[in-house]
Amino acid sequence: MGTFTIKLPDVGEGVAEAELVEWHVAVGDPVKEDMTLAAVMTDKATVDIPSPVDGTVTWLAGAVGDTLAVGSPLVRLDVAGPGGASETGETPDVSEPAPSPTSESPPSGLPISPLVGEMPGRAEGGAEGRKRPDFDARTRGGSAPPSGLPPISPTRGEIRPSASVAPASHPGRKPGERPLASPAVRRRAMEAGVDLRRVTGSGPAGRITQEDLAAFLDAGAEAPAGRGRAADSSVTDVRISGLRRRIAQKMETANRRIASITYVDEIDMEGVESLRAAMNKDRREDRPKLTLLPFLMKAIVIAVRGQPAMNALYDDEAGVLHQHGGVHIGIAAQTGGGLMVPVARHCEARDVWNCAAEVARLSDAARTGSVKREELSGSTITITSLGALGGIATTPIINHPEVAIVGVNKMEIRPVWDGAQFRPRKRMNLSSSFDHRVIDGHDAAVFVQRIKQLLENPAMIFIEDAA
Template identity: 60%
Template sequence: MGEHVIKLPDVGEGVAEAELVEWLADIGANVREDEVIASVMTDKATVEIPSPVEGKIIWRGGDVGDVLAVGSPLVRLEVDGAGNVKPGETPPQEKKSEAKPEEKKEEKKAKQDASSPARGGGVEAEGRDGGGKPKTNGAAPKTQNGAALSAAPVSAAKSAMPRAEGEKPLASPAVRKRAADAGVDLRRVPGTGPAGRITHEDLDAFFASDGETAAARGTGYVRNMAVTEVPVRGLRRKIAEKMEAANNRIVPITYVDEVDVTALEDLRAELNNSRKEGRPKLTILPFLMRAMVKAISEQPHLNAIYDDEAGVIHQYGGVHIGIAAQTPNGLMVPVVKHAEARDLWDCASEAARLADAAKSGKASRDELSGSTITITSLGAMGGIVTTPVINHPEVAIVGVNKMQVLPRWNGTEFMPRKVMNLSSSFDHRVIDGWDAAVFVQRVKALLETPAMIFIES
């Protein structure tokens, strides 16, 4: 018997690390050659890692959410034969995270017990048992200021009866506001200050006692002290990193204009009714793509990538349009390559194919990279105006807002028209406001007179 170490392979050109998003084989499991053992994410593409040999997993090099460097140990297998670990060579050490399940539970519980207090009530959220009662573990509960509470106020709060009708409790304005915000009737809170004045500590004691129940507070509402920790992993982490890069590097300018798409919608309906078998149903997206191609031919500097570290703008001849798509796992941007070489129907087919691949998690790394300009849309939920975040390192993004039927003045009367806004953002470091306006106005003119989209200039 020998040992075989599987290292994280090079999963893409220029990729130095990848995030572990899923283990598909547990420690102790026997895996076959070419059986997938793990999935990792690089950029926004998920890559499956197969085992090159048959063997039994005796060690794993990370937990879900860990970021591993290319070439680092991923899995250690016990195999028949010599394996690839030479005699006398020290194999990678097991991580503490590979402790027994019972040890993991104890470690997690210890972390929870040491976590910070939740807001609002002043007492620690983890200081309550399953029934909402405070756990003291032999120590007094603490106030919002960290001071220990005496046992007397807690006991008094549990046995407190309402004050007489019309009796006004003594309390400072700050205490009254805090009680009002929490829905607490101060007549039910015993005061330990001079002349029975209610203090913040008295409120803390009341919240920590059985007196915090809905009945004692005089409302049907109960305070929810739960705090849930949601690890930022996988695609969500990549989206966060992308947004952070865009916010830190790009100086955006957003330009919004209304587009009358009544004629476009009439043309779209006619083309859908007469389309040949096998052709996709047209949405407004392929019309927008073709309009952008024509506008970019007049302003090619908008179809570019800005390498701000090198101080170089890469201006592309090919128009590679990213289509921001919401998937069950989060936002992804599949790319329609060379939109300038596609007609209306081809744009529609490719956009639909890529959207399906992204939503099913089958989009490849190549299909999710290489965009030079992006379209984003929230569909029917698109709102009136948005401020799209530029897909760094691109310099422009076009946002589509929802379509509405609104009255518009034609010079003699108001007529119902189908209108929508285009909300487009540009990197103001390299795109001037005038150029941004010219681009949007050109796209607007093409969409409002859709026959112009099909006329070659």
Template identity: 55%
Template sequence: MGIHIIKMPDIGEGIAEVELVGWHVKVGDTVAEDQPLADVMTDKATVEIPSPVVGKVVALGGDVGQVMAVGGELIRLEVEGEGNVKAGAAVPAAPRKAQEPAEAAAPAKAEKAEKTEKPAGLAGQIAASVAPGATLAQARRAGAAAPAAARQPGEKPLASPAVRKRAWDLGVELRYVQGSGPAGRIMHEDLDAYLQAQGSASGARAASAYAERNDEEAVPVIGLRRKIAQKMAESKRRIPHFSYVEEIDVTELEDLRAQLNLKWGESRGKLTLLPLLARAMVVALRDFPQINARYDDEAGVVTRYGAVHIGVATQSDGGLMVPVLRHAEARDLWSMAAEIGRLAQAVRSGSAGRDELSGSTITITSLGPLGGIVTTPVINHPEVGIVGVNRIVERPAIRNGAVVARKLMNLSSSFDHRVVDGMDAARFIQAVRALLEQPALLFVE
């Protein structure tokens, strides 16, 4: 037997260190070739590290949340043969010590005897609570009622994109759901069982609604949440923001959108407001190239772009991410809508790659129906502008001397005052307003 040390691989693009955000294995596990070992994160993109060999895990190279250098020891395995540590060479000390054989051997007989008497762990609790002959659904309900499996901070629950989307729509955090699939994967039935268990517990919670609480929870800021915190702090520290808010009458725009969806929705897909806003920005930016730009404040250079790569702020289970709608200037409404939908799904399923999360030149952010009246969006550094969409409300307005019902919406935007003058920002938003209020102009070249 030999020792095979797997080092943190070079992920590319000059990256010197990455953050360890999740382990797929633990000490004592046997791993197969190409089996995922760990997830690491760099610049908001998560990369899965596979095993190049077959072996048994002897030691892990770090804790979740730890920043590790490229080339540092990630994990060590015991393998058949000599491994990659030469015979006679000094083996570096393991970052984490595996359980000593003497320690493991002592309780072995007692553990074996205990297993014959009762099932162990969470699986045993579930098995003991399910009557013989119970259905799979009953077993899963019993599993949901049992204490949820303790997951390590930053550990990502296993679930398909469809399950993640359904959990998102239901407002359920998957880290609290017990999975019954292979390797603890969360299934649709597990969501059903969790919701049912939550419903049965609501009555008990109501009875103690006014009881004193003294519990505390320390939540490590790691993984994506750490990246978001760093990005927001950098943006606010380095960019002198100023905001500009304007009210937009989107009555005609919403009528147009309804007609387009009625005629083309089945064959081309439904349109939301975002593709129309993106189109308005593309047209308006032709006259305001200083806003479709990125500012390298260390080099003192503003780069203006002909291509309009729009970042679309998207909420995920882990936090806010900004996938990029590339070359919006070359896309029609349905192409933009399809790509925005694809990017949002990639973000929420955790499959968005580094290329999809970098390179934007201006950003749109929207809270949808929760958009409120006014927001003060934070610029996505090193960009110089961001446009925020607020909630559409129907209110009385005066048109041609008459009070009529109109659909109104505010645009709340922020700009980098170092490179964008207030007058230019106001003129840009007024140009966007004119295009949205007279949507035929969106298609006149």
């Protein structure tokens, strides 16, 4: 037997370190060649790290949230033969005592609240080694995104509120110790409403296996009957890591560097909603169903023709505003795995049908986890929406280094005075934020008023687009 050390590979050009965001194994677990050991995140991508050999885990490098240098030890395995080291070909001293094993699996990812920013995607990465399969290219996702993006499966290990009466720890498990289980077992237990602290594990170090959970369910075990509400003085410490940390950093940067102004205006939606319904009724089978989003995208394209400073990126260190001819619209969407901003490129060259098709394509990629890294960056102006939860008004955070973001609030029937009586009308607010360092309040108002004019008179969208 020998010790094989797997080191953190080169996960991207120019990347010197990566954050550990998830363990797929624990100390004592047997692993097979090509089995995923961990997931690490760089500034832009999350990469799965596979095992190049068969063996048994004896040591893990740190906990979720730790930052590791490229080339540093990641996992140590007991293997048949003399052992060795991945990536570099070094052969460590087999007799060297291994560091103290990690006794429990680290916490998993957390759900997050709606924010605006670019979400790191999952991309291919890796370095040369003994045998190194292509890394899995997937983007994590979750709950139903707004603005036409469909639901995406939730991430592993969402934190749930604790019950009013905490179950007793199982024999052999220290009080308060987190039970060891794989993400698949935790997900199955969550779906079945089972608290894993009540399940006895038969695996190494008391690890709970699928068979243990199945036996617990087959036995018809139930949580103890409640005896009324009790005071809950527990405190749960949640480490901010992975995607949540990336978004926190981006929000901090935007809030620290941008002096923003938010402008809110009300829009009558009767015209565009009537036109949208008529176009959907007579659409060809090969065309996607139209939502409000394609009309808003085209209205933004037309509005920035008169105000190119809105479709720009501000380099505040160089003091230069980069005004783009191409209108690349980011569509901010909240998911269970974090904020996602897929980008519809060159909307100036698309009609409403093509905009709808592109949104549908990006939505499908988000749902299946196949969004590419380049599809999550490069926007020049952003649309954000909370859908039916949009509220009356919001204060969107600008997607730095952009200078404008258009926020969609919920549509509702409101009484409107027509000069003789109140009539019910479909109305919606737009809450739009601007970088006040380079965009004056007057220009912000003119920009929103232009979008309002186009949406209230939707025929103008097609006339202006053809001009």
